[in-house]
Each structure stands twice: as C-alpha cells, then as structure tokens.
Amino acid sequence: MDRSAPSPNDGAPVLDVRGLTTEIASRQGVLRPVDDVGFSLHAGEVMGLVGESGCGKSMTAYSLIGLLDPPARIVAGSVRLRGQELVGADEETLRQVRGNRVAMIFQDPMMTLNPVLRIDTQMIEAILAHRPMPHEQARTLCRQALERVGIASAEQRLRSYPHQFSGGMRQRVAIAIALLNQPDLIICDEPTTALDVTIQSQILHEMQGLCEETGTALLWITHDLSVVAGLADRMCVMYAGRVVELGTTSRVLTRPRHPYTRALLASAPARHARGQVLSQIGGQPPSLARLPPGCAFAPRCERAGADCAQLPVLRRVVEGEVRCHRPVGEDAVVRGGAEHP
Amino acid sequence: MTDEAPVLLELRGASKRFVKPLDLVDRVSRLLGASVHAETVHAVENVDLQVRQGEIVGLVGESGCGKSTLGRLVAGLHTLSAGSRAWRGADYSGPQARLAGTAVLPIQMIFQDPYASINPRMRVLDIVGEAPVAHGLVPAREQRELVASLLQQVGLDGSVLMRFPHQFSGGQRARVGIARALAVRPEFLVCDEAVAALDVSIQAQVLKVFLQLRERLRLTYLFISHDLGVVRYLSDRVVIMYLGRVVESAPADELFGHPNHPYTLGLLRAEPGLEARKRRFIPIQGEIPSPLNPPKGCHFHPRCEHAQARCREQAPPLREIAPGHHSACHLNG
Numbered sequence: 001m002d003r004s005a006p007s008p009n010d011g012a013p014v015l016d017v018r019g020l021t022t023e024i025a026s027r028q029g030v031l032r033p034v035d036d037v038g039f040s041l042h043a044g045e046v047m048g049l050v051g052e053s054g055c056g057k058s059m060t061a062y063s064l065i066g067l068l069d070p071p072a073r074i075v076a077g078s079v080r081l082r083g084q085e086l087v088g089a090d091e092e093t094l095r096q097v098r099g100n101r102v103a104m105i106f107q108d109p110m111m112t113l114n115p116v117l118r119i120d121t122q123m124i125e126a127i128l129a130h131r132p133m134p135h136e137q138a139r140t141l142c143r144q145a146l147e148r149v150g151i152a153s154a155e156q157r158l159r160s161y162p163h164q165f166s167g168g169m170r171q172r173v174a175i176a177i178a179l180l181n182q183p184d185l186i187i188c189d190e191p192t193t194a195l196d197v198t199i200q201s202q203i204l205h206e207m208q209g210l211c212e213e214t215g216t217a218l219l220w221i222t223h224d225l226s227v228v229a230g231l232a233d234r235m236c237v238m239y240a241g242r243v244v245e246l247g248t249t250s251r252v253l254t255r256p257r258h259p260y261t262r263a264l265l266a267s268a269p270a271r272h273a274r275g276q277v278l279s280q281i282g283g284q285p286p287s288l289a290r291l292p293p294g295c296a297f298a299p300r301c302e303r304a305g306a307d308c309a310q311l312p313v314l315r316r317v318v319e320g321e322v323r324c325h326r327p328v329g330e331d332a333v334v335r336g337g338a339e340h341p
Numbered sequence: 342m343t344d345e346a347p348v349l350l351e352l353r354g355a356s357k358r359f360v361k362p363l364d365l366v367d368r369v370s371r372l373l374g375a376s377v378h379a380e381t382v383h384a385v386e387n388v389d390l391q392v393r394q395g396e397i398v399g400l401v402g403e404s405g406c407g408k409s410t411l412g413r414l415v416a417g418l419h420t421l422s423a424g425s426r427a428w429r430g431a432d433y434s435g436p437q438a439r440l441a442g443t444a445v446l447p448i449q450m451i452f453q454d455p456y457a458s459i460n461p462r463m464r465v466l467d468i469v470g471e472a473p474v475a476h477g478l479v480p481a482r483e484q485r486e487l488v489a490s491l492l493q494q495v496g497l498d499g500s501v502l503m504r505f506p507h508q509f510s511g512g513q514r515a516r517v518g519i520a521r522a523l524a525v526r527p528e529f530l531v532c533d534e535a536v537a538a539l540d541v542s543i544q545a546q547v548l549k550v551f552l553q554l555r556e557r558l559r560l561t562y563l564f565i566s567h568d569l570g571v572v573r574y575l576s577d578r579v580v581i582m583y584l585g586r587v588v589e590s591a592p593a594d595e596l597f598g599h600p601n602h603p604y605t606l607g608l609l610r611a612e613p614g615l616e617a618r619k620r621r622f623i624p625i626q627g628e629i630p631s632p633l634n635p636p637k638g639c640h641f642h643p644r645c646e647h648a649q650a651r652c653r654e655q656a657p658p659l660r661e662i663a664p665g666h667h668s669a670c671h672l673n674g
Contacts, residue, residue, distance in 0.1 A: 052543075166628055197569070201611035224613070269573070277552075278548055
C-alpha cells in the first residue's frame with residue numbers, strides 16, 4: 001500500500017516503546033501483565049496489537065499513556081513519543097499529552113462520553129483544554145470533526161446527548177473527539193468489538209481513510225485477527241504479558257513463526273472448510289499469578305522441549321521478530337490454507 | 342442433510358409483537374384527545390422455518406433483527422403473537438401445550454452469557470442435575486453419576502462437581518451451560534450466540550464439542566450467531582434475518598457461494614476475512630432502523646443501493662430462486 005501521508009519528521013518513529021514492564025502487587029504476589037514489551041510506530045502506520053483476553057494488551061495501552069492506577073505501576077522500560085520520554089513524566093506533562101498528542105478510543109464509547117453533558121460541551125472542552133481559542137471557532141472545529149467521521153446534520157447533532165445516538169454513532173463521536181487536536185497517535189482499544197459487522201465495517205472504513213489523510217499513527221488493539229488482517233501494516237502478538245511475535249501483517253498471517261500465533265490462526269473457523277475438525281489449542285491461558293518458568297506458552301505447545309524452561313528472547317526473523325526457542329519453520333504454511341476462498 | 346429426514350420443528354407464519362401498554366398519563370391524555378398510541382415492536386414477523394432431524398441451521402443477523410426472539414419462540418420461552426409452531430407435527434403454539442410438556446424437554450437452549458444464565462450460588466452438581474431429577478428422568482440417588490457423565494461428555498473433569506460457577510474460566514462455564522442443556526436428553530438445541538463471548542482458541546474447543554455431540558447424540562441445532570465465520574463453518578443451512586423478517590435462506594454452500602439478497606451481499610462484504618492484505622472496507626451505508634418504526638415496503642430499502650420505487654411500497658415475498666434457496670427481493674422478478 002502506498003503511504004505518502006504527510007509527516008513532519010519521517011524516519012524517526014512517532015512512538016518508540018522499549019522494555020516496558022508493568023507490575024501489579026496483589027495478594028497472590030507480584031503480577032506482571034506487561035513484561036518487556038517493545039515496538040515502534042511511524043507516522044501514518046497502523047499497528048495491530050493482538051491477543052486473547054488477559055494477555056495484557058489493554059494494560060500495555062494504559063501503560064503507554066500513564067493511565068495506571070495503583071497498585072499497578074511501570075517498573076521498567078521507556079515510552080518515547082516523538083523523542084519525549086513519558087515513563088516517569090509528571091502528571092502535568094501527561095495531561096498535556098493525553099487527548100492532545102495521543103488520543104484513546106475505548107471499546108465502550110460511554111466510557112469516553114459523559115452521559116449528562118451535550119456533545120458540543122464535551123467536544124469544545126477537549127479543544128479548549130489544550131488550545132485556547134474563541135468558543136465559536138472551537139465549535140466550528142467540532143462540527144467539522146463530526147462531518148469528517150460521517151455524521152449527518154452535524155450542527156444539530158452537536159446539541160444532542162450521548163444517549164440519543166446509536167452505538168455505532170456514539171463510537172463515531174468518540175473518534176471525532178480523538179481527532180479534534182490532530183494527535184500524533186491514536187490508541188484504539190477494541191473499538192469495534194461491540195458493534196455489528198456492517199457498522200464495524202463502516203468504522204474501519206472511516207479510520208483507514210482518516211489515518212491516511214492525516215498521517216496519524218494508529219495502535220489498534222483487538223482479539224479479532226480478521227480485523228487486523230485488513231487494517232494493519234504490522235502486527236504484534238501478545239501472550240501472558242509478553243510479545244511473542246512481531247512483524248508485517250502479511251508475513252505473520254501467512255508464515256507465522258511462533259507456535260502460538262500459528263495455533264491461534266489455525267483455530268479461527270474462517271480458515272476451515274465446513275465440518276472439518278477445528279484445530280484447537282489445548283488447555284487454558286495461564287494465570288498471571290502462576291506463570292510457568294521460561295516460555296509461558298510451553299505447557300500448551302506441541303513443539304515444547306527441555307530448553308523451553310528458559311525464557312526465550314525476541315530474535316530477528318525475516319520481516320519481524322519472534323520469542324521462541326523452536327520457531328515454526330520458514331516455509332511452514334498455516335493449515336487450512338493461507339488464502340481462504 | 343437429506344430431504345428424507347423427518348421435520349422436527351416447523352414454524353408457520355410465526356410472529357412476535359411486544360406491546361408497551363399505555364401508562365396512566367398516556368391514557369388520560371388520550372381521553373383528552375391527544376393522539377397517543379401503544380408502542381409496538383415487531384420483533385419477528387411472519388417467519389416460516391423448517392428444521393429437519395440432524396440439521397444445523399445457522400441464523401444470522403445484526404443486533405435487533407429478531408434472531409434471539411426467534412430462538413426463544415422456538416424454545417417455547419415466548420408465546421406466539423400469530424402463526425403456529427409444531428414439534429414433530431404436534432402443535433405447541435398455546436401456553437397450555439407448553440405446560441403439557443409437548444416440546445419443553447426435547448428443545449433446550451444455550452445462552453450467550455454463561456455467567457448470567459447460571460445461578461452463581463448453586464454448585465455444578467445442582468445446576469446440571471436439578472432438571473433431570475425434577476422431571477423424573479433419573480432417581481435422585483443417580484444424580485451424581487449422571488452429572489459426572491454429562492460433564493465428561495462436554496470435556497470437563499468429574500472432579501468439579503462441587504464447584505461454584507465463579508471457579509470456572511469462561512470456556513469451562515460455557516461447557517457447564519451445555520451440560521445443563523444436555524441433562525434432560527434434548528433432541529434439539531437452540532444456541533443463542535453460544536460462543537460469542539469466548540476467545541478464539543476457546544471458541545474452537547466449544548465448537549468442537551458441539552460437533553461431537555451432534556454425532557454422538559444425533560442432535561439438531563438452531564445456531565444463532567452474528568459471526569459469519571462460525572456459521573459458515575458449522576451450518577448445513579443458513580437463514581439471514583433483517584429487522585424481524587427472513588430475507589434469505591439457503592444451504593450453506595449455496596448461500597456463501599451465490600448470495601442473492603443485497604443485504605446478504607453487504608454482510609459478506611463487510612465481514613473481515615483473514616486474507617493477509619490491506620483492503621478497503623466497503624460498508625453498507627446507514628444503520629439498522631428502529632423496529633418501533635420500521636420502513637415501509639422492503640425493510641432494507643433505505644440502505645440498499647438497488648432500491649426502486651416498488652421496494653419502498655411493497656414488501657417482497659420469499660421466493661424460491663434455486664432449489665432450496667429462498668430470497669425476498671423484488672430484483673428477482
């Protein structure tokens with residue numbers, strides 16, 4: 001895909017995450033929902049962050065912009081936004097970053113929207129908090145933002161309350177708010193999971209267009225591989241708090257190197273002919289309180305051996321990185337066919 | 342499935358309307374001459390459905406299209422507003438028929454949220470074992486063995502008998518829900534989004550259980566889902582609903598190979614696939630209208646790119662366009 005999106009400093013990543021580790025002190029001991037996570041994102045790029053529930057993908061997102069509440073805290077690593085370090089930054093700095101240079105869209109738009117305030121009040125507040133300007137001018141920006149995400153009769157809709165919108169429309173409003181201050185990065189945490197497939201398709205269509213237009217980088221967190229397949233340039237697979245595989249979307253989907261990625265892809269029903277036995281991953285994802293030593297996937301892995309009791313490091317492979325002692329061979333193709341009809 | 346298999350379940354012109362009765366204020370203002378009407382939702386409108394023994398019928402649609410209501414009509418959890426339903430040829434439309442037990446036990450339902458549909462204060466032994474004892478299928482002293490064997494059938498260990506629902510993971514809870522449905526030896530399972538809340542690796546495990554049970558117990562399924570991938574994988578026949586009406590139904594291969602109705606085409610196009618290439622998402626415009634105030638004529642016409650004058654006036658009937666393939670669209674002539 002041609003990426004000629006405008007970006008102020010091409011080459012340097014918008015977001016550079018290294019060794020990010022978050023811990024939660026709990027009665028069961030110290031849990032590590034984010035463990036040594038690292039990736040980078042360039043302007044106009046879409047990155048999919050994929051994993052099953054409890055794998056730490058949302059905690060990663062919260063850690064990026066310091067949205068952690070005690071007892072959760074970042075214990076190591078760095079998050080650089082256009083070179084500026086965010087780990088350890090004071091609350092005032094983070095306030096200036098959130099909603100301004102980094103915006104976040106949640107699964108449930110009601111988490112973003114205040115139910116007792118009109119849309120215009122909320123949108124104008126989001127602008128004025130970061131950029132002083134006349135009220136009327138801010139209102140015009142809000143109307144344009146609503147129009148950009150495909151909301152008809154924007155002027156009238158500005159005066160509505162959140163409950164007067166349908167689920168899909170509410171998510172559009174949340175996206176419009178995220179776009180208001182032309183952020184460098186938008187973090188989307190399962191933004192279409194609660195939506196119907198036709199509405200999801202509309203939202204994906206809007207997001208794709210908007211990011212290409214504005215050069216905003218997008219971190220798209222989802223458990224749904226098929227959404228990432230059509231949307232993301234690169235993807236990052238997480239398991240039990242760790243990045244297990246990273247690479248271009250086309251490479252990861254057609255030639256997964258980590259056994260977990262391969263098993264995950266193979267268990268998607270879309271890859272199977274009707275009635276064909278679904279391949280499944282035996283067992284349960286491990287509890288963070290009782291992680292096996294070494295590779296967390298080893299107890300469920302068919303390729304596991306004695307060496308898997310040592311934690312593997314991320315190592316370079318073609319078009320990406322993989323954290324595995326015994327990666328799947330380069331030429332192995334996912335069962336069920338890489339292309340589905 | 343062969344046409345010779347006996348018809349287990351038949352709905353004829355089944356409709357379900359929910360009416361919100363006028364409250365006191367409305368009735369008074371009506372007396373004073375205000376035009377206030379009771380609000381009616383046509384959740385299911387004139388649906389014909391036949392399910393043959395051993396079939397898996399997938400029922401697909403977006404939220405609010407009436408698929409769950411249809412499932413509940415089949416399971417006998419709702420009464421019909423119009424039309425009739427029959428189990429092995431015997432009518433069970435009226436509430437009396439339900440009480441008499443014609444179709445209560447053979448048709449069981451599995452719900453989406455296994456946590457909300459299971460009593461959190463009961464142990465697995467009672468959750469699964471209560472119904473068969475109450476209905477006299479097994480004596481109380483054999484309850485324990487029965488539950489243990491049921492749990493084994495759905496891939497749970499017999500040692501979990503005394504556990505409470507919160508002690509299970511999501512996938513295990515889904516299995517408890519399945520075991521509970523199986524406890525009264527049903528022939529027909531209505532699965533209402535039974536795997537929607539599960540992660541993909543766990544979903545694969547549960548789908549496998551469904552297929553194994555079908556083989557072992559000769560079960561028939563009505564599988565309600567919004568997930569086309571799951572339905573494509575599982576179903577013999579697929580029924581697509583839109584705003585209370587069936588718009589298309591066909592054998593699965595035929596439907597996914599030669600979709601006819603513009604709504605089906607739109608759904609298939611909107612479905613994100615696993616092809617590893619960036620693509621343009623081509624959305625259907627607009628949103629599903631409110632069932633309180635559905636559009637006239639074909640319900641889909643405000644979102645349809647092929648809509649003509651006729652579509653705005655006249656609801657198209659379901660017509661057979663190929664053997665076993667029905668579609669409700671004026672474009673078919």
